[in-house]
Amino acid sequence: MLQVFPSSQAGLFGRRQRHAHGARIPVTVMTGFLGAGKTTLVKCFLQTSEGRGTAVVVNEFGATGIDDALLRSSADETVLLGNGCLCCNVRSDLQVALRRLVSERERGQVPHFGRVVIETSGLADPSPILRTFATDRALGDEFHIGTVMAAVDAVTGLATLEQFPEARRQVILADRLLLTKTDLAGAGTADKLTRALRRLNPRAAIDIVTHGQADPACFLEGQRHEMAAAAGYAAEAVHGDDIQSFVLGEDSPVAWNGFARTMDTLIALRGADLLRVKGLLDVEGCSGPVVVQFVQHLAHPPVELAAWPDGRRDSRLVFITRNIGESEVRALFAAVRALARG
Amino acid sequence: MSENNPLRPGAHESVAWNFKLLAHHELQGFGGMGEGLSIQIAKDGRRILWLAHESAPKNFTALDVTDPRKPRVVVQTDLPQSHMRSNSLEVVGDTMVVAYQVQKVGLQPAGFEIFDVSVPEQPKSIAFVDRSGPHSRGVHQLWFADGEYVHMAAGAPDFEASHPLDDQFYQIFDIRNPSKPAEVGRWWLPGTRKSDAAPPPVRHQKPLYDMGFRAHNTNVYPQRPDRCYLGYIDGGMFIMDISDKSRPKPIAHWDNSPPYHGFTHTILPLFERNLLVMTDESVVDNADDWPKLIWILDAREETKPIPISTCPLPQREAFAGRGGRFGAHNIHENVPLPTSWQSDQIVIGTFFNGGLRAYDISNAYQPREIGVFVPPAPPLAPTGAIQLNDVFVDERGIVYTVDRHVGGVYILEMDF
Structure with missing residues (x-):
C-alpha cells in the first residue's frame, strides 16, 4: 500500500503513532x-x-x-x-x-x-x-x-x-x-x-x-507507563521456575532486517520459552522509536512512534524467558550481526 | 439484538474514544454554528478562532483559544437582517472574508464582506461584494487561503438558473486590493443556466432527493495553484483547471449518484499520496439519505479518479433514530496556512449526530476508525441530539468541532 500511495508522513511500519497502542x-x-x-x-x-x-x-x-x-x-x-x-x-x-x-x-x-x-x-x-x-x-x-x-x-x-x-x-x-x-x-x-x-x-x-x-x-x-518502567529497571535475574528477566540495550541504531532475523531464529528454536519480549528499538531509517513485542511464537506488528518518550534515543529490550540466559541471547544477536557484515 | 434493547445507546449518552475534551463553550447562548472555522494569530500573540454562525441573528464570533482549556469570547457580531446567514468564513493574516446567503432570491444583503481583524475586538469592514440579484441567494461557501483570491459557491446578479436549486456556481474574485474586489472568472455546470444551449441536467428522482446542481466547496492549494477541487452537490465532484482564472475548465469528473444520494461537498487532495478524499453531506433527518460517506479516491491518473474505499460508519440503525441528521459532512481540509494541521494519514470528519470521527487512512484501501467523539445532546437541542457540523484542527493538533444548532464549540485533544 505504501508503495502505491507513498507519504513522507509514514515510515517503514506505516503511520507514526502517538502511542504504541495506537487506536487499539x-x-x-x-x-x-x-x-x-x-x-x-x-x-x-x-x-x-x-x-x-x-x-x-x-x-x-x-x-x-x-x-x-x-x-x-x-x-x-x-x-x-x-x-x-x-x-x-x-x-x-x-x-x-x-x-x-x-x-x-x-x-x-x-x-x-x-x-x-x-x-x-x-x-x-x-x-x-x-x-x-x-x-x-x-x-x-x-x-x-x-x-x-x-x-x-x-x-x-x-x-x-x-x-x-x-x-x-x-x-x-x-x-x-x-x-x-x-x-x-x-x-x-x-x-x-x-x-x-x-x-x-x-x-x-x-x-x-x-x-x-x-x-x-x-x-x-498503559503501554507508555509500562515501557518507561521496563526501560528504567536494572537487569535482575528472577529465581523462580527457571524464569529469567533481563534487558538488552544498544546505543547505535539497529538494522531492522538483522533484528528480525535474530528474533525469527530465537522464536524458531526457543519460542515456547520466550514468555514476553518487549521494548523500544532505534531502527536505522526510522525517526521515532519502534515498539516491538513478542509472546512465545507470536510477534506483534511493529509500530513506529512519533517521538521518543523520554528524549533518550537507544534500543532497550526486556526479555522474560524460561531457561534462556542473557548471554545466550546476546551471543545470538552478535552472531547474526557478524553474519550480516559478511 | 432488537431495536429496543436496553444496551442500545441513546442520544444522551456520550462517547469520547481517543479524543479528550478540553473545553466546551456555548458561545453566549448562540451556539448554532456553520461551516466556517479559521485561526488567526493576532499581533499580540493571541490565538483567535473565528467561527461563522449557521443562521441569524449572529454573524460571527471570535474566541480566544490561546489556552484551549479556557476559551474566551473576544467578539460576537450581529447580522443586519434576520433573513440571511453567514455560514462560511476564512482568515488569512488579519484579513477575514465572510459569506452572506439570503433565504430567498432577490433579498439583500447577499454576497461577501471583507474585514480587517487586526484588532480582533473590532472587526472593521473593508468592502462588501454584492452578489444579490433577482435569481441569486448570494454566497454559501468561500475559500480564501492565499491572501489574494476568493473561490466561492455563489449566485450572481446576472445569472438565472434553469432550476431554482442550481443558482450557486463557482466564482473567483481577486481581492489583492481588498477595497476593490473584482470577479476574475466563473464556471457553472453546462445546462444549469437558463440561457445555456446544453440541456439541463437530469434531476435526482425519488427515492433520491433533488438537492440541486450547484457548487459547494471550492478548495485550492499552493501545491497545485492551477487546480480547484470543486464539490458540485448533485453533480458530483470536478477537478478544475484554473491556470487561466478567467476560464476555469473541468478536467476530471466523478459522480456517485445515482445510485448514491449525491450532495457532494468537499474534495481534499492528498498531493504526495495521489489520493483524494471526498465527502457527501447528509441533509435529511433520520438518515433518510443514508449512506452519506467519506470516500477515498485513487488520483494517480488525474483525469480518471477511481473510488477505492470509504471510511466505515456505524450501522444506520445505531444513530438514525436519535434525532436530526446522521452521516458525513465536513472534514479537516489541510488548509494551506501555518495555523492548520496537515495530515495525509488521518482524516477527521463530522457526522452530525454520529459525532466527530477520525480515520487512519495509512492503508488507503482499508480506512480504520481510530477516534470517536459524540457529546451528549446539548440542552434545548431542537432535534434532541448533537449535530456536529464542522471541524478544524490547528497546527498544535487541537481539534475544534461545532454543533449546528445550539451546542457551540467543543475543543479536543487527539490521542491516537
Whole structure:
C-alpha cells in the first residue's frame, strides 16, 4: 500500500503513532488465585469515574459475581452495568467474546466502551491470554494489553505460591501486584510475602489495597507507563521456575532486517520459552522509536512512534524467558550481526 | 439484538474514544454554528478562532483559544437582517472574508464582506461584494487561503438558473486590493443556466432527493495553484483547471449518484499520496439519505479518479433514530496556512449526530476508525441530539468541532 500511495508522513511500519497502542482498545488483565479478591477489585473500579465505559469480560461468574441481580435477570451473555459499563460472561472462547463485543460496539448495539477488563479464572495461567493479543491474526489488531495485574491474598498468598505453579506464573507475568486482605494478615506475614513476590518479579509495582479499593489509575496504566518502567529497571535475574528477566540495550541504531532475523531464529528454536519480549528499538531509517513485542511464537506488528518518550534515543529490550540466559541471547544477536557484515 | 434493547445507546449518552475534551463553550447562548472555522494569530500573540454562525441573528464570533482549556469570547457580531446567514468564513493574516446567503432570491444583503481583524475586538469592514440579484441567494461557501483570491459557491446578479436549486456556481474574485474586489472568472455546470444551449441536467428522482446542481466547496492549494477541487452537490465532484482564472475548465469528473444520494461537498487532495478524499453531506433527518460517506479516491491518473474505499460508519440503525441528521459532512481540509494541521494519514470528519470521527487512512484501501467523539445532546437541542457540523484542527493538533444548532464549540485533544 505504501508503495502505491507513498507519504513522507509514514515510515517503514506505516503511520507514526502517538502511542504504541495506537487506536487499539486497551485491555487490563486481572489475574489472581482463587479467593484473592479479583472480583471485588474490579467491582470497585467500575464504580469510580475512571471506570466509566468499561467492558468487563469474566471467564466464569463466581458466587459473588459482578452484579448478581442483573445477571439473573438477563438471558443474554452481555449485560449492562451502571456507569456505562458492560459485563460479558465468557463460557467458551475469549476471542469470540471479544470479537463480538467489538462488532456490537461498531454497530452501535452496545455502549461505546473504551476499555476492557478481563477477569481471569483463579486457576488460569495468563500466558495464553497474553498470546491471544500478541498477533493481528487473533485480537492484536483491535486490542492491546495495557496492564496485567495479579491480586495476591496476603493471608494465604505464601502457601499458594509454594503449591501452585499457576499462581507463580500470575505473579511473574504481572506488571502490578495488588496485595489484598492485609488487614487480616499479620505485619510479619505481609512483609514475608512482599519479599517472596519481589524475588519472583522484581519489576512489578506492589500495592497494598484495603477493602478492594485499588487506585483506579492502576487499571488505566498503559503501554507508555509500562515501557518507561521496563526501560528504567536494572537487569535482575528472577529465581523462580527457571524464569529469567533481563534487558538488552544498544546505543547505535539497529538494522531492522538483522533484528528480525535474530528474533525469527530465537522464536524458531526457543519460542515456547520466550514468555514476553518487549521494548523500544532505534531502527536505522526510522525517526521515532519502534515498539516491538513478542509472546512465545507470536510477534506483534511493529509500530513506529512519533517521538521518543523520554528524549533518550537507544534500543532497550526486556526479555522474560524460561531457561534462556542473557548471554545466550546476546551471543545470538552478535552472531547474526557478524553474519550480516559478511 | 432488537431495536429496543436496553444496551442500545441513546442520544444522551456520550462517547469520547481517543479524543479528550478540553473545553466546551456555548458561545453566549448562540451556539448554532456553520461551516466556517479559521485561526488567526493576532499581533499580540493571541490565538483567535473565528467561527461563522449557521443562521441569524449572529454573524460571527471570535474566541480566544490561546489556552484551549479556557476559551474566551473576544467578539460576537450581529447580522443586519434576520433573513440571511453567514455560514462560511476564512482568515488569512488579519484579513477575514465572510459569506452572506439570503433565504430567498432577490433579498439583500447577499454576497461577501471583507474585514480587517487586526484588532480582533473590532472587526472593521473593508468592502462588501454584492452578489444579490433577482435569481441569486448570494454566497454559501468561500475559500480564501492565499491572501489574494476568493473561490466561492455563489449566485450572481446576472445569472438565472434553469432550476431554482442550481443558482450557486463557482466564482473567483481577486481581492489583492481588498477595497476593490473584482470577479476574475466563473464556471457553472453546462445546462444549469437558463440561457445555456446544453440541456439541463437530469434531476435526482425519488427515492433520491433533488438537492440541486450547484457548487459547494471550492478548495485550492499552493501545491497545485492551477487546480480547484470543486464539490458540485448533485453533480458530483470536478477537478478544475484554473491556470487561466478567467476560464476555469473541468478536467476530471466523478459522480456517485445515482445510485448514491449525491450532495457532494468537499474534495481534499492528498498531493504526495495521489489520493483524494471526498465527502457527501447528509441533509435529511433520520438518515433518510443514508449512506452519506467519506470516500477515498485513487488520483494517480488525474483525469480518471477511481473510488477505492470509504471510511466505515456505524450501522444506520445505531444513530438514525436519535434525532436530526446522521452521516458525513465536513472534514479537516489541510488548509494551506501555518495555523492548520496537515495530515495525509488521518482524516477527521463530522457526522452530525454520529459525532466527530477520525480515520487512519495509512492503508488507503482499508480506512480504520481510530477516534470517536459524540457529546451528549446539548440542552434545548431542537432535534434532541448533537449535530456536529464542522471541524478544524490547528497546527498544535487541537481539534475544534461545532454543533449546528445550539451546542457551540467543543475543543479536543487527539490521542491516537
